[in-house]
Amino acid sequence: MGMAPRVILRGEWGARHDNGGGSAPLPASEMWLHHSVTIAPDVLPPFDDDYAAIRTLEAIGEQRFGRGISYTWPITPAGLIFEGHSANRLGSHTGGRNSKARAICFVGNYDVQRPTNAQIQAAAWLLQEGQRRGWIRQARLNGGHRDVKATGCPGNHAYAAIGLINSLAAGPPITEISEEDDLSWTENLTFTAPDGTVTTVQARDWLMWTNHAAWQAANNTAVANAKLDSIAGSLSTDQATLLAAIGDNPTQVDLTEDQTKMLLNGLSEDTARRLHATLEGRFGKQ
Template identity: 40%
Template sequence: MSIWALIYTRVQWGALFVAGFGDRSANYPLREVWTHHTVMTHLSPNATVAQEMAEMRRIERVGQDRFGRGISYNFVIFPSGRIYMGLGASRIGAHTGGRNSISLSVAFAGNYETNRPTTAALATYELLLRDFHKEGIVAAPRTNGGHRDAPGHSSNACAGRHLQAELPGVNTRASRPAVTTAAPAAPKPAASKPVAKPAAAPPGSYADRTGWPERPVVQRINDQLWEDNAYESTKFALVEALRRAGYGTDSVTAWGRLQQISRWLRGRHNLRGPETQVEIWKRFQTYLKSVNRYAGAIDGIPGPITVRGIFGWLNDIRSAYL
């Protein structure tokens, strides 16, 4: 199972603040991966998803108060073995001074100076390193060490002595072929108490301009997605889907939105190529075909067949954002 199938998204845990300081996916593969611990509440391996999501919001608040750009880390792993998207792989955080734009940060939630990491949490980290290497996000399936090992940070105690001691073993296991029994269970909806939805979208935002994902987008066969007469709720649903997945943009231009698609394709699906409009659309069509939502030619022209594929794909992924 891919690590992406296990990651709880920002919208699922209720992120409230902007995701970091900008995009750095053009720097893939990243050559550094630094391991941290949050030194905050150390939850039990039997903690509920709701408890972990509440802790994610507390971790985000600390980052916002300190640095003003939301949560500091790219990903956070809990003792249960569950993993949450902090900023996402492509976003620059505030975690390892002097290395933030060139490195990925993975934080273990809790205090690992006094607690030992669980087997489930370590297995999740190994899966992330292995899969991110396969996708070209990081250069090698290994962590460079704890925060204390980063240049200029030797006086730092992070990532805690117990977690620090496990990192050589993490690197050894991450370099081996995947072991299917080691991966934690995929995220599932809570069986009893539903997790509260994030706060309502600000007026005038992309989320405010579409009913997606609360209701499916409507298919209109002849609409062209980026032309002036495009079906607005679908256009903004696409922008909002990618923003919530961690690939946001402040641009409201067609080219800005296309660059947002390009970052997502590079960061999550390892589809690369020239940054021309036609080539970006070709890569998006290739992706839609891979999920059985496009049967047309890979021609880089966002015509009606491509748009219908986007409509279907957006509705397919609604559950990830509800």
């Protein structure tokens, strides 16, 4: 059974320091995903450790920047959403962009752990709610912290979830946050590409489709009728071997994260577009 999403206010979690470093205009034009690299609380009630984790983030932000908690909305693995600094206050999360940007922060280290289903749904709900309440201009993440700074933040696993979060935020209103930790491998996920193409894949293929950088590059000008033999010369031997292993029925192949990176990384933008179009044909549109 799920829970109704809401934002836990500063007074509820026990904020002790300044509410940001000054005023910031609304609606924000950008939203970036971060991770805290602190110890993640568990997903079980009564959630005392979630509240304590947010106070720890506040103490770290105060020590580093003297402005209290750095992030606008931290989200714990249980799917609890906390008000960090208020939406109309200046945070210390995305250097050079703090006046026009706001930040979601997944509490934990997402190079090591994967975001829970509850976190992903909570982030998508927050994007919908933020747009509805005039906090942000669009109900979408612009990307991860690494897109605007030389950093690993928000961690590889959280970064890979950006496409799914944006897809959910663009869908029907979210009214409940699931307490289940993981998506079913057989659950169908729908993604909308920048060119408007809607593609449905199984969750087991999610990792390939939500490699965010490759997804953006591949979908800008996807060519529907591209053929694998036209890009064979652009693939390394390892990439060609992996691609051949997918065969005509990719849902029967489980790719590890390293294999997925090997397949997608290092391709030119043109090759990535044509590779995406070919895989799109093999997955099929629904």
